Amino acid sequence: MHCMKIVTLAGGIGGARFLRGLLRAEPEAEITVIGNTGDDISLFGLRVCPDLDTVMYTLGGGINEEQGWGRAGETFTVKEELLAYGVGPSWFGLGDRDFATHIVRTQMLEAGYPLSAVTAALCDRWKPGVRLIPMTDDQVETHVVVDDPEHGRRAIHFQEWWVRTRAALPAVSIAAVGADDAKPAPGVLEAVEEADAVLFPPSNPVVSIGTILAVPGIREAVAAKTVVGVSPIIGDAPVRGMADACLTAIGVETSARAVAAHYGAGLLDGWLVDEADAAVAATGVDGIEVRSRPLLMSDPDATAAIARAALDLAGELS
Amino acid sequence: MHCMKIVTLAGGIGGARFLRGLLRAEPEAEITVIGNTGDDISLFGLRVCPDLDTVMYTLGGGINEEQGWGRAGETFTVKEELLAYGVGPSWFGLGDRDFATHIVRTQMLEAGYPLSAVTAALCDRWKPGVRLIPMTDDQVETHVVVDDPEHGRRAIHFQEWWVRTRAALPAVSIAAVGADDAKPAPGVLEAVEEADAVLFPPSNPVVSIGTILAVPGIREAVAAKTVVGVSPIIGDAPVRGMADACLTAIGVETSARAVAAHYGAGLLDGWLVDEADAAVAATGVDGIEVRSRPLLMSDPDATAAIARAALDLAGELS
Structure with a gap:
């Protein structure tokens, strides 16, 4: 029996927590994570990749569990000193431990390594248990x-x-600036092609999953596979974050049904909604198999059960 | 009466401590410090200027008094994290507070500002009470x-x-690599030309003062002024640091007399040696006025008295 191959597209906190559940549900699977780099930013001359790092720290045991991003046991000496020099921004919370990650990344990028190689090098330390690839080595x-x-x-x-x-x-x-001219990072399309299933965690459908899909070639490759998504919307609100503000900006209603319809049957085969949205499952979304179940990732077991349900639905639909 | 204008060439710890004494001895003077940049180094993609920072931190009240370099109350989280990624060197002690300085500097350098402008910007925070100029904006x-x-x-x-x-x-x-093609930073030659006296603190005569003098134009400008130096050697040993290893490398004996002769009467007008070297003062060094007095910078008052003696000798010789 072959080892199950799973690809997930992932943003930050929601994606990382879902992945932890997926690893618990299917510890033997070969999991490739295609990470969003659209919210990467250069701060203080350093390249910061918040979503990649959230996945890496969460799966590698270094995450600040309470806030869901950044390092556990973090201190903020460097940031305080930068502010003492009048150098901001003050609104972005880079801690001392986190700074080291960005210093290593920036040094490797400046030496000419592509982001995918840098990410692999950082993961050598964190051993996240998945293969983490940025969606692209180009700047988006x-x-x-x-x-x-x-x-x-x-x-x-x-x-x-x-x-x-x-x-x-x-x-x-x-707008995902640069996406039109970006190429998928090495390994992205191959991983999708070889996957038994592609899962969308409850990440932001606009600025996380949507940005990954905006890299030419990725949407087409994903659409050719069995794809199951987990709704990031329960009732009429995002489970966490401010996805509603992003959905409004692109003219999509904040509801589990509208997000599924936004992805569309050409992309999505199955869709998990919360029990609060059982009506969506009952009436269905054109061409998409919708199931309702508890979707709150309240603890590792609950999260693993959600991942299990997504995999089961994918198995059923493939 | 015009405000006294003093130029000092300075390395790191010894230079910085002497300058603190000079400020105490002559608080109304306009002091320009030409800082050594020969021991600058790029680490982790960041530009580190140890001597400039030691002067800035010491005069700005941020220095670790015990070790003489680095920041007071320093922590080492970033360095530990870099080592956890396998990224060294481990032998260079960059603390978290210090990292912020190098991050600001590197960001400004990459934005195109010359090191002299960067140094002035950093000093906006530290207010060292002197004008601190790197010897050159070029890389040496x-x-x-x-x-x-x-x-x-x-x-x-x-x-x-x-x-x-x-x-x-x-x-x-x-070798001071790059010195031959370096130009004095803006303001360096002007400050020397306008100076009433040029002082050499007890900095390393080879890799600190010697390196500054190796930038074409600086030696000639300094030689035209009244120059008084403070011997970094007492008896047959450096007061601190390992200047003997540097002197040996260039074939100069480790003695107050040999260092004065190495600078030469073409450059040096007066030379302060310790009481332990009273014999040097008694026999003299060709063309250089030598005086002996206590030279240990044991506390701020003792250091101010040394600076006072250097200024008095310069006044006498000018």
Whole structure:
């Protein structure tokens, strides 16, 4: 019997927690994670990859469990000193342990290594138990056009919108700058082609999964496989984060049904919704098999059961 | 009466401590410090300027008083994390507070600012009470040729020789790589020309003062002024550091007399030696006025008295 091959597309916290459940549900599987790099940002001359790091720290045992991102036992001496020099931004929480990751990454990138090789090198330390590949080695950055009461309509980096303004400025539009010309990182398309199933964790459908799918070639490769997604929306609200602000920006209603329809039957084969959305399962979404079950990733066992259900549905549909 | 203008050339710890005494002795003077950058090094993709920082931290109240370099209250989280990634060197002690300085510096350098502008920006925070200018904006790095028992004869960075081997590998030769093509940083020659006196603190005559003088134009400008030096050698040993290893490498005896003769009467007008070297003062050094007095910078008052004596001798000789 062959070892099951699973590909997941993943953003940050939600994706990382789902992956922890998936590893628990299917410890023998060969899991490849295609990580979102659209919210990468250069700060203080260092390249920061928040989603890749959240996956790496979470699966490698280094995550701050309470906040879901950043390192456990973190301190903020470097950031405080930078602010003493008048060097910000102050709104992005880089800790001392985290700084080391960005220093290593930046040094390798400047030496000419592609991000995929850098990520593999960092994972040599963390041993996340999955193969973590950035969606692309090219620079793709999500920018958000906002109507800023002070500065008028302008585009700001996703992180500035998300972290500094807490997505409180309504987004006029969201763009993955550079995505059109990006190529999937080495191994991405091969992993998808060889996969028995592709899973979408309850990551942000716009700025995480949507950005990964915006890299030319990835959507087509994924669409050719059995794809099961886990709804990031329960009732009319995101399980966590501010996905509603992103959905509104692209004209999609914040509901489990609307997100499934947004992905579409051409991409998605199965869709898990929460029991609160049993009505969606009852009426269905055109061409997509919808099942309802508890979706709160409240503890490792609950999360593993969600992952198990996604795999079972994929097995049924393939 | 015009405000006294003083220029000092300075290395790290000895220079910084002397400067603190000079500020105490002559608080109204306009003091320009020409800092050695020959022991600058790039580590982890960051530009580190140990001597400039030691002067800045010491005069700005941020120095670790016990060790004489690095920040007070320092922690080493970033370094430990870098080592956890397998990224060294482990022998260079960069603390978290210090890292912030190098991050700001590197970011400004990469944005195109010359080191002199970067240094001025960093000093905006520290307010050292002197004008601190790097000897040059060009890259000059001191390298040391050693006979390495493991790797044969090879050139290593000064810091590797000084910090990693504690200067235990005998130096075959010492070179300030890049000095020949370097230009004095903006303001250096002007400050020397306008100076009432140029002082050499008890810094290393080879790899600190010697390196500064190796930048074309600086030696000639300094030689035209009244120059008084403070011997870094008492008896037959350096007051601190391993200046003897450097002097041996260039064929100069480790003695107050030999160092004065090495600078030469063409450069030096006055020379302060310790009471232990009263014989040098008694017999004199050709063309140089030598005075003996206590030279141990044991506390701020003692250091201020040394600086006062150097200024008085300069006044007498000008």
